[in-house]
Amino acid sequence: MKIGDIATAAGVPTATVRFYERRGLIPRAPRTPAGYRKYGGDTARRLQFIKHAKELGFSLDDIQTMLELRTDDPAACRAVEALAQAKVQAVREHLRELRRLERILSRLVQKCEEPHAPAACPILEVLGKPATRQPAPAPGRRLA
Amino acid sequence: MKIGDIATAAGVPTATVRFYERRGLIPRAPRTPAGYRKYGGDTARRLQFIKHAKELGFSLDDIQTMLELRTDDPAACRAVEALAQAKVQAVREHLRELRRLERILSRLVQKCEEPHAPAACPILEVLGKPATRQPAPAPGRRLA
DNA sequence: CTTGACCTTAAACCTCACTTCAAGGTTAGG
DNA sequence: CCTAACCTTGAAGTGAGGTTTAAGGTCAAG
Known part of the structure; x- marks a missing residue:
């Protein structure tokens, strides 16, 4: 899975996925030899978690706490x-x-x-x- | 009335009064020879208006429209x-x-x-x- | 080989309503 | 006269949660 794939799956823009990585909400993805991020199901589930929590009104700080x-x-x-x-x-x-x-x-x-x-x-x-x-x-x- | 006086009267910081002036929510106050803003009751009432409208959830843009x-x-x-x-x-x-x-x-x-x-x-x-x-x-x- | 969709990065920008800072000038009280 | 408490300006910073841009690299199809 490339970044566009999980982004589509989670219903967020790719820029947001990169932003979450930078912010530490999702782990730094391993890269292909060309430098592309590659993802497995774990990150997709994590993005789901983040999305649900956000919909319930939790801030990204709250969510980070929960993820930890x-x-x-x-x-x-x-x-x-x-x-x-x-x-x-x-x-x-x-x-x-x-x-x-x-x-x-x-x-x-x-x-x-x-x-x-x-x-x-x-x-x-x-x-x-x-x-x-x-x-x-x-x-x-x-x-x- | 100097800026601190109406600010106190309206219950907002002086910086906010200056900010409203810059933003065009209140007219540019006339200055004393030393350059201090001087105010009459009009501006105090206008600040009241802004404060009430803000409490009702109007944005500064809304308020500007109403004031105009x-x-x-x-x-x-x-x-x-x-x-x-x-x-x-x-x-x-x-x-x-x-x-x-x-x-x-x-x-x-x-x-x-x-x-x-x-x-x-x-x-x-x-x-x-x-x-x-x-x-x-x-x-x-x-x-x- | 070219096109176009995809990917990379750092950095700048967005909204909203202020707040804070830097660097000074003025005024009232003692 | 000195000091503290006021006042001036423009510019930059804050917070939340991203979005956009610039300048490029990669990959599959035709």
């Missing part, structure tokens, strides 16, 4: 479980924030659709107000 | 409403994804807590599986 733990050792399972627990917590937190946001935004849109003075956009008005009471961390980035 | 529309014009309200609608849609989409994730992750954690062979971590097993379902790419050569 993949000795079939009961302690590894506990470490992985802890990682997954933390991720569930983070996801739940994120869900709470987004639900709040959805509520606020959909109310604003609704107000826009109710009759109002044509020169007074309710959204612009609300946004312009001096302060709303509620400590409101935004999703994503945070102010310094 | 802030003539008291009924068309502006419709444009802002469209922006908010799009944001609500995005938030809902994000919510769906996160809920799916939460379900999957919490099941995995639960499986870890049930009794299982000590050397077989259910999480590592699930992550390592070839695929849940695959559209099976055709065996032709494709760009990677």
Whole structure:
């Protein structure tokens, strides 16, 4: 298997496979005499693992940790479980924030659709107000 | 008001105020003879607006659009409403994804807590599986 | 032998919203 | 006068997770 083959199999660009190698997520592949990377099934399975974990919201750092733990050792399972627990917590937190946001935004849109003075956009008005009471961390980035 | 004053008032670092000025989110402030920026209440209100909009998940690009529309014009309200609608849609989409994730992750954690062979971590097993379902790419050569 | 699809590398670039740095100038207080 | 705390600028750095580019080498088909 050449790089294009596992890349296609795993559904990622070849550049990403090289990037993972450089980053240490997959081992350095042995080369053919011409210098081409050659792969066996191990790397394909590893790329699957990475892909699944990424889809579940694990960062590449998390994934590296898990890959390093993949000795079939009961302690590894506990470490992985802890990682997954933390991720569930983070996801739940994120869900709470987004639900709040959805509520606020959909109310604003609704107000826009109710009759109002044509020169007074309710959204612009609300946004312009001096302060709303509620400590409101935004999703994503945070102010310094 | 000097830059530190509005920055404190708005709860952002001075560097951020300068950054917003460079980016065109707030107008270039007039300078004192020594070159210091001096501000009136307008900019403070604008910073408030930016802060609120950011908390609702609008990007700086979105915010710039809204600020450029802030003539008291009924068309502006419709444009802002469209922006908010799009944001609500995005938030809902994000919510769906996160809920799916939460379900999957919490099941995995639960499986870890049930009794299982000590050397077989259910999480590592699930992550390592070839695929849940695959559209099976055709065996032709494709760009990677 | 030529074409085109594939492969190699290092290094630069991307997004987003800032933050930090370097190298200075200004001002208020003591 | 001195010092600390402010302020100025442009440029570069951060983080995450890659993507793109440049400049080439390899290989199978026609």
